Amino acid sequence: MFYKVRLFLSITLLSLSLISCSKDEANSAENLTGRIGSTEFIVQDSSDLRFDGVSLRGSGTAIAKLPADEIAGEKNFELTFTLNNGGVVEIKAFGNDLLQNAVGIKFSRTGDTLKVELTNKTTTLDISSAFSQLDANSTLSLHFDVHNGETPAHIIGWTSSIQSPDSSNSSFDSERDEDTFGAFSGKGEGVYWGLSLQDSTVSQANLREVKFED
Amino acid sequence: MKIKGDKLTILSATATTVLILSLPTKASTDTAGLQTNIAVDVVGTIPSRGEDSKKSHFKPRDAEIAFHGPIDHLLQGWLGVAAHEEDGKAFFELHEAYIATSMLIPHTRVRMGQFFLPIGRLNSTHRHEWPFIFAPEVQKSFFGNEGIADSGFEFTSQLPTSHPFEVSMGMTQGWTFGHTHNEGFKPKVPTHYARFSTFFDLKQKGGLQTSINALRRVDSNNIDTTLIGLDSMLKWRERKTLPFLLQAELWWRSIKPFRERSSEAVGYYFFPQIITAEDLYLGILYDQYEPTNLRDANGQDITQRQSSWAPTLTWKPSEFSTFRLNYTWNLETNHTKSAKLKQSFLGIQSTFILGAHPAHDF
DSSP states (O other): OHHHHHHHHHHHHHHHHHHHHHHHHHHGGGGOEEEETTEEEEEOSOSSEEEOSSOEEEEEEEEESSOSSOTTOEEEEEEEEEEEEEEEEEEEEEEOTTSOSOEEEEEEEETTEEEEEEEOSSOEEEOGGGGTTSOTTSOEEEEEEEETTSSSOEEEEEETTOSSOOGGGOSEETTTOHHHHTTOOOOOOSSEEEEEEEEEEEEEEEEEOOSOOO | OEEEEOHHHHHHHHHHHHHHHHSOOHHHHSTTSOEEEEEEEEEEEEEOTTSOGGGOEEEEEEEEEEEEEESSSSOEEEEEEEEEEETTEEEEEEEEEEEEESSSSTTEEEEEEEEEOOOSSTTTSOGGGSSSSSOOHHHHHHHTTTOOEEEEEEEEEEOSSSSOEEEEEEEEOOSOOSSOSSOOOOOSEEEEEEEEEEEEEETTTEEEEEEEEEEEEEOTTOOEEEEEEEEEEEEEEETTEEEEEEEEEEEEEEEEOTTSOOEEEEEEEEEEEEEEETTEEEEEEEEEEEESSOBOTTSOBOOEEEEEEEEEEEEEEETTEEEEEEEEEEEEEETTSOOEEEEEEEEEEEEEEEEOOOOOOO
8 A cells, every 4th residue: 555655646647747847848948049150149038939050030139248348339230030920039139138228220011011110218210111112022122320328329221132231221220310319319228139039930040330420 | 419510521520610719819819818728639559469450540539629718707718619520420429518607606616508517537538638548348338438528507515624625516408428429318317416526745745645435317218327436546747747547437337227227347557657768668558348247148247357457658748739559458348258359559649739738637
């Protein structure tokens, strides 16, 4: 009798351990690391985000392992991505280690409509009109200068087809149209950068030297 | 305040000003009257082979017009405007506009208006007066390519001691700090600064000036910026030449957003220079800049250092004209990798001053 009770308890404990291990394996995706091109990312908060060897796909947040620059620095962020219907890709620059309080450039797709927003801690600004030439159904390739040493942060965006980017051939310049974009104030309050995805795929995410120098 | 214009407009304005200044006026015949000077700084760079040749250029970097003189028996006035090129367009902007007096408080100069903040050596002097062509990285990162100017008031006092000590303290509105294209935003705490200087007479007409500087402001986003620095100038003079000069600065900066981790950086430069022949000087600028508490997303410390070497040859026929040639090597060390050459280029500079030039500080 005692032997049977001990056997029952052992089997029960073993089963509980196996279940716990399975949950741990599922949760360990939160620490999933991988590369998009040469840039190493660490998944922060989702088990639905996966690296497939050449891209990052799914929904969740991933932080680049190496910081963008010091807080008053400036860098160019190069991005190639595809949005599913209802999908979102946001690049967050100069945020803290949870990618909070960053400068964000957010792309959202609803059907054939692409919405582009500039975000920071306190402001969300619709800048879709600057990117009206883009096709929401296609793979999009852009790059953005974020000059976080200026106040407010100076953001300039180009499509990757521009061979010699400068402020005159940019699609967007946060200082160019002060009537509309003068509403953007503030800057990033950290040194890190990363991506926030929802039902999307990012196939390129690179950090470069700025294209435009004041 | 900026006014757009094209190059022809700048030349026209400069030519007109020179013409006006050359006409006899009551002020110019008054020995205590208005003094004017024009300073032009032309700079070129030629990247080394293999780099982007589109970065080659040779063009005016600054064109300044300054007026200063007595307002009345108590006050003096200073006005300086400068033209810079940005993005292919010329902008006139106000550099300095202030009144000053040494007649109200004994051993104290008070000034009020817009001026370059007197912290550090480079920030206190106009760029065309620097002993080298390009700003060291610490100057560019902390103060911008040219320096910080702001509006406020300042007191500078000679302490009543046998050894010379000078203290400057000021407060400026702090709506902007560094490079910006807008009027800025009202800060939580305005810019305030202090500078403590001393001077040592050395044998054979030498001198050493050393200063400690501190500055702080909290901007509209509640980001607290603190700067502490040390600057020194060591030189010997023989008549109008400087057989030896050593200029150096060391700076530390902390930028702390509200409830976030601070970002700290250290930078320094030193520039020794000797005379090699009549009016010909050879110097070398070394500077280094490094964020000191950078970590990766796993919390591991990482290194990100920039340094540069720039041997510089200067021909100075008089105090009114200067010609310079230098070659710069910029190196960077990122993360765990060893230093690599980021860029190298030849630099050329020509500066001239027309009119009365104010007396230099040491």
